[in-house]
Amino acid sequence: MNIVIITGSNRRASTSTKLAEYIKEYIVRREYQVKLFDLYRTPLPFYSPDESFYDHKGLAELQSAMKKADAIVLASPEYHGGMSGVLKNALDHLGQTHFSGKPVLCVSSAGGAVGVSSLQQMQATVRNLHGINCPEWLSIGGSQRQRFELENADYEDGNEIEARIRRVVDSFLRLAQIVRARSNLEAEVSL
Numbered sequence: 725m726n727i728v729i730i731t732g733s734n735r736r737a738s739t740s741t742k743l744a745e746y747i748k749e750y751i752v753r754r755e756y757q758v759k760l761f762d763l764y765r766t767p768l769p770f771y772s773p774d775e776s777f778y779d780h781k782g783l784a785e786l787q788s789a790m791k792k793a794d795a796i797v798l799a800s801p802e803y804h805g806g807m808s809g810v811l812k813n814a815l816d817h818l819g820q821t822h823f824s825g826k827p828v829l830c831v832s833s834a835g836g837a838v839g840v841s842s843l844q845q846m847q848a849t850v851r852n853l854h855g856i857n858c859p860e861w862l863s864i865g866g867s868q869r870q871r872f873e874l875e876n877a878d879y880e881d882g883n884e885i886e887a888r889i890r891r892v893v894d895s896f897l898r899l900a901q902i903v904r905a906r907s908n909l910e911a912e913v914s915l
C-alpha cells in the first residue's frame with residue numbers, strides 16, 4: 725500500500741509539517757510505503773492554465789507519486805479560516821486522476837483551539853476531486869502545538885495528543901485497507 729503525505733506549510737519550523745512527519749513515522753512502523761512531499765522544501769510554481777509545467781522536477785515527482793498512491797494525507801496550517809495557499813496551489817496542479825476513489829485524511833494546525841475551518845475546506849476540495857474523505861480528521865490547536873514545537877517532545881499533554889493521532893491514523897488505515905481490498909476484488913471479477 726502506497727501512502728502520499730502532502731504538507732502545506734511554508735514555514736521552516738512548521739507544526740503541521742512536524743505533525744505530518746509524526747504520522748509518517750507511525751505509518752512506516754506499520755510497514756506501509758510512505759512518501760512525504762514538503763511544499764516548503766519542494767516549492768511548486770503558481771498554477772496557471774496557460775502554462776505547461778512538464779519540466780518541473782518536483783511537480784513531476786508529486787504527480788507520479790500521487791498517481792500510484794492508494795491513500796493520501798493532506799496537512800495544512802489554518803490560514804484565515806482556510807487551508808494555506810501553498811497547499812491549495814499544489815491541489816490545483818492535481819486532479820481527479822490523482823484522487824478519485826482514494827481515502828484522504830486531512831490534518832491541520834491552528835492558532836485557535838481547533839482548525840475546523842481549514843479541515844472543512846480541505847474536505848470540500850477532496851470531495852470535488854472525487855476522493856473519499858476519512859470520517860475522522862485531526863487538528864492540533866493553541867498550546868497543543870507545543871508538542872510539535874519542542875525538539876524533545878516533552879509537552880505535558882503529549883501522550884494524550886499522540887494517542888489521539890494514533891487512533892485517527894489507525895481508522896484511516898483501516899478505511900484504506902477496505903477500499904483497496906474492494907478494488908482488488910473488482911479487478912479480479914472483471915478479469
Ligand SMILES: Cc1cc2nc3c(=O)[nH]c(=O)nc-3n(C[C@H](O)[C@H](O)[C@H](O)COP(=O)(O)O)c2cc1C
Pocket residue numbers: 733734735737738739740741800801802803804805806833834835836837838839869
Ligand atoms: C496568515 C495567517 C493566518 C492565520 N489564520 C488563522 C486562523 O484563521 N485561525 C487560526 O486558528 N489560526 C490562524 N493562524 C495561526 C496558524 O494557524 C498557526 O500559527 C499554525 O500553527 C501555523 O501552522 P504551522 O506551524 O504549520 O506553520 C494564522 C497564521 C497566519 C500566518
